[in-house]
Amino acid sequence: MADESKENADSLIADIHKRITEAFEIFDNENNKTVDVREVGTIIRSLGCCPTEAELTDMLVEIEEEDEAGYIRFEKFLGLMTKVLMERRYKPSPEDVLLKAFLVLDQDGKGYLTQDELAKYMTEDGEPFQQEELEEMLSAAVDPEKGTILYKEYVSRMAVEEV
Incomplete structure (x- = not known):
């Protein structure tokens, strides 16, 4: 049974990673694993999350590139959004x-x-x-x-x- 629940969790994480990757790639215009920080809200909302502008700003502060201001790297975005989606944060109102x-x-x-x-x-x-x-x-x-x-x-x- 433990193996089955681990497989289910792995499958869920793989599905989440696939959704995040697909959403991110739409806005990665230069195919360099970065997107403009101004696009991140749209990407996050396309994943079914509805953070307030203040929450979005907090998220951006957490993942924006320090040496390349104005851009978000895929690796940081993937980590944050995996956690957000796993915790079911920022769900839209019913x-x-x-x-x-x-x-x-x-x-x-x-x-x-x-x-x-x-x-x-x-x-x-x-x-x-x-x-x-x-x-x-x-x-x-x-x-x-x-x-x-x-x-x-x-x-x-x-x-x-x-x-």
Whole structure:
């Protein structure tokens, strides 16, 4: 039995390493086992992790190259992300929690938010979105026919499947 559980753990780690490697390689434009530090948040999120900007900054401080500022080496990234994924850190919020958040924002109970309402909430409260992040969110969230965010539909698209 001990051999079987070790094989399962080895298999899990191998799968995690494969996912991390594939995600990293997409952004390793020069095929030199490094990526621009500005790409790391996208890589981490593509792996199903949703750290806050402060948590992301802490992660970057831990793995950024000292002698080559602005770059992250694959070896350091692999070690950190293996640990993060094994510990199941920075998991996204479940669909029901996201829906409750939108229901709170929809004070009139109309079933949608306007672009202006969502933009106000995302830039003025909590950890504010950058303009680029807001535009990206709105492009995915806004119903093109109605020009509003039908948040029940949006939440189901936002929910991340467990990997």
